[in-house]
Amino acid sequence: MGRQVLRGAPVVAGVAIGRCWWLRRSGEAERTHADEQAGDPFERLTQARALARAELEQLIASARDRLPASELAILEAQLLMIDDPALQQTYREGIAQGKSPAASWRDAVKRFSQLLRALPDPTLRARAADVEDIGERVLRHLMGASAAPELPPEPVVLCAEDLVPSDVVALPTERIRGLVLVSGGPTSHVAILARALGLPTVMQVGEGLRAVAEGSLVLLDAYEGRVVLEPDPVEIEKALETEKVHESERQRAEQQRFEPARTRDGYRVEVGANIGRAAEARAAIDAGAEGIGLLRTEFLFVDRDEPPTEEEQEQALRAIAEALGGRPLVVRTLDIGGDKPVPYLPLPKEDNPFLGLRGLRLLRRSEDLLRTQLRVLLRLGYPDLRIMFPMVATVEEFRWARAVTTDVARALEAAGQAIERFQLGIMVEVPAAALLAERFAIEVDFFSIGTNDLTQYVLAADRGHPELSDYQDPLHPAVLRLIDQVCQAAHAYGKWVGVCGEAAGDRVAVPVLIGLGVDELSAAPSRVAAIKDEVRRWSREAAQQVARAALNASDAAEVRAVVEQARAGL
Amino acid sequence: MERAVFRLVNRSGLHARPAALFVQTAARYRSAIRVRSLTRDTSYVDAKSILGVLGLGAECGHEIEVAVEGEDEREALAALKQLFEQTLAQEETT
Numbered sequence: 324m325g326r327q328v329l330r331g332a333p334v335v336a337g338v339a340i341g342r343c344w345w346l347r348r349s350g351e352a353e354r355t356h357a358d359e360q361a362g363d364p365f366e367r368l369t370q371a372r373a374l375a376r377a378e379l380e381q382l383i384a385s386a387r388d389r390l391p392a393s394e395l396a397i398l399e400a401q402l403l404m405i406d407d408p409a410l411q412q413t414y415r416e417g418i419a420q421g422k423s424p425a426a427s428w429r430d431a432v433k434r435f436s437q438l439l440r441a442l443p444d445p446t447l448r449a450r451a452a453d454v455e456d457i458g459e460r461v462l463r464h465l466m467g468a469s470a471a472p473e474l475p476p477e478p479v480v481l482c483a484e485d486l487v488p489s490d491v492v493a494l495p496t497e498r499i500r501g502l503v504l505v506s507g508g509p510t511s512h513v514a515i516l517a518r519a520l521g522l523p524t525v526m527q528v529g530e531g532l533r534a535v536a537e538g539s540l541v542l543l544d545a546y547e548g549r550v551v552l553e554p555d556p557v558e559i560e561k562a563l564e565t566e567k568v569h570e571s572e573r574q575r576a577e578q579q580r581f582e583p584a585r586t587r588d589g590y591r592v593e594v595g596a597n598i599g600r601a602a603e604a605r606a607a608i609d610a611g612a613e614g615i616g617l618l619r620t621e622f623l624f625v626d627r628d629e630p631p632t633e634e635e636q637e638q639a640l641r642a643i644a645e646a647l648g649g650r651p652l653v654v655r656t657l658d659i660g661g662d663k664p665v666p667y668l669p670l671p672k673e674d675n676p677f678l679g680l681r682g683l684r685l686l687r688r689s690e691d692l693l694r695t696q697l698r699v700l701l702r703l704g705y706p707d708l709r710i711m712f713p714m715v716a717t718v719e720e721f722r723w724a725r726a727v728t729t730d731v732a733r734a735l736e737a738a739g740q741a742i743e744r745f746q747l748g749i750m751v752e753v754p755a756a757a758l759l760a761e762r763f764a765i766e767v768d769f770f771s772i773g774t775n776d777l778t779q780y781v782l783a784a785d786r787g788h789p790e791l792s793d794y795q796d797p798l799h800p801a802v803l804r805l806i807d808q809v810c811q812a813a814h815a816y817g818k819w820v821g822v823c824g825e826a827a828g829d830r831v832a833v834p835v836l837i838g839l840g841v842d843e844l845s846a847a848p849s850r851v852a853a854i855k856d857e858v859r860r861w862s863r864e865a866a867q868q869v870a871r872a873a874l875n876a877s878d879a880a881e882v883r884a885v886v887e888q889a890r891a892g893l
Numbered sequence: 894m895e896r897a898v899f900r901l902v903n904r905s906g907l908h909a910r911p912a913a914l915f916v917q918t919a920a921r922y923r924s925a926i927r928v929r930s931l932t933r934d935t936s937y938v939d940a941k942s943i944l945g946v947l948g949l950g951a952e953c954g955h956e957i958e959v960a961v962e963g964e965d966e967r968e969a970l971a972a973l974k975q976l977f978e979q980t981l982a983q984e985e986t987t
Contacts, residue, residue, distance in 0.1 A: 396910035400943060403913055409942035435944045442950040446908055450947050626904045626953070666954065 333548035337523030339501030344479035371464035432458030576856035580611025614651030616845020682714025704741035752776035760812035774824025810840035838870025924963025
């Protein structure tokens with residue numbers, strides 16, 4: 324076949340080299356004639372189910388320690404599926420119609436997987452794959468086939484159409500160097516598992532992967548999402564070296580995570596963490612965060628029938644404040660909309676919840692809720708509290724929120740309840756707020772750019788739309804131009820700008836953002852060390868050059884290419 | 894025949910673990926137990942079938958109706974009530 328490069332989605336970073344080995348599930352393998360063998364079809368199913376159940380139980384027992392609880396729950400639900408009375412009833416109907424045992428079973432499984440696949444809820448829809456998984460498992464025994472195939476003794480790069488969680492836990496992972504899938508998805512359960520196991524993984528390679536012969540040498544570059552067939556020795560060496568560099572970079576970043584992030588020429592960038600639960604504050608600081616750049620307060624409000632009491636809110640926030648010990652704390656007031664049901668909020672069913680009553684728009688209709696939240700925050704007496712309002716589109720909205728805050732603060736002051744210093748700012752998600760940044764800059768203390776929503780609104784592409792994920796790149800020049808405007812306006816008035824969207828945690832976005840003048844980056848705690856490391860790699864001047872080129876690019880891919888090129892020359 | 898309506902307050906609705914708990918509880922009783930989603934207006938399914946229960950598509954905030962018929966119907970309904978109002982409600986809201 325010769326050297327060839329296939330591309331897919333990088334899911335778990337790393338490099339793997341080994342012989343390709345195909346995991347073929349029985350549904351894809353050649354059918355044997357076992358189906359025609361004699362025996363009572365009901366007795367055969369009972370036996371096959373017993374074998375499949377025993378297999379799965381053993382698997383659960385062996386995987387108990389290495390799997391997150393949510394994955395174990397799925398395997399346990401699969402046990403119940405094996406014994407599902409409705410599934411067996413459908414099998415019996417198939418037999419009664421004169422179908423073979425295998426066909427009856429396959430049809431029964433298909434009926435339920437289709438039923439699940441048609442559900443509106445994506446998490447429930449994902450259970451369709453679990454039914455198919457146990458379907459295969461039982462089918463294998465029903466047809467008298469032997470259990471899971473033996474892996475070769477030498478470690479392999481495992482290739483498959485797609486995998487389900489039970490496939491992965493059934494595999495002896497010490498004999499697998501990497502994982503390549505024809506389909507799959509970065510948010511699937513298998514991806515979560517592969518991440519937990521630290522297996523370099525590339526998914527969605529497409530049908531081209533099917534042509535890769537078993538036993539051929541594969542170089543898996545899961546940093547870039549590349550699958551190289553029959554790589555040459557130089558290339559292999561280079562990949563291994565890159566891997567070494569990545570690993571030492573990771574270690575260096577880890578060691579220096581408590582140091583401030585300064586560019587080579589000494590320009591300081593604050594790096595904070597986004598958290599959504601009180602318990603995460605301590606972990607964020609341990610991960611190297613210099614503060615909390617985004618506290619999502621939704622955790623206090625969702626999954627309940629009544630709003631949280633003032634005491635409840637206060638308790639959670641005090642715990643966070645204590646963990647932070649005076650470091651900056653940026654709190655976003657409740658940001659919710661019609662896409663999440665909250666029984667005690669006036670959330671009508673909307674055709675377009677992302678363009679509807681959400682964020683501050685909703686709080687205006689539930690002013691008491693906002694007042695309570697502000698009272699709790701201001702009563703903390705925290706030395707560096709920064710409050711921001713989500714989904715602001717007009718200056719008037721911010722003025723209203725500020726008036727409410729001032730009112731709450733006055734009442735607390737009159738009652739002698741401590742309020743230390745606080746800043747008031749806005750999230751920049753709505754393009755209107757970015758375009759009017761100059762007007763806002765006069766009135767706000769800071770801006771925090773929510774790049775995920777800003778990108779969705781600028782490119783008019785639903786964040787969750789499965790076919791529009793290409794539009795969801797915050798490095799699109801249209802988004803960057805808005806960020807540029809916000810930075811310029813803010814700095815003209817001496818205000819600071821943060822980025823708390825996913826872009827802040829994206830290595831490639833870091834130089835562009837600091838080049839545009841962003842003062843603070845806030846991302847998931849697990850990204851903090853790497854972001855600081857990335858900041859230290861650049862000089863402010865080099866970052867500014869990259870940013871200028873990015874603003875003049877025509878799409879996000881071009882921006883990414885510009886950054887990578889400049890980075891290679893650093 | 895005993896009937897009751899429950900509103901799902903746990904975050905994930907009747908997903909993997911909550912659905913499994915529901916089916917396991919139902920399976921402990923001899924009575925015939927059926928369940929349907931009022932919110933999605935489905936027909937009744939066997940409460941002892943995990944696939945049937947998952948197929949209700951019951952999400953957080955949805956209402957489901959449980960109908961129990963048989964010698965231990967009272968006990969069965971009491972157990973399910975406890976599951977929805979205590980076990981599941983506490984487990985996933987904290």
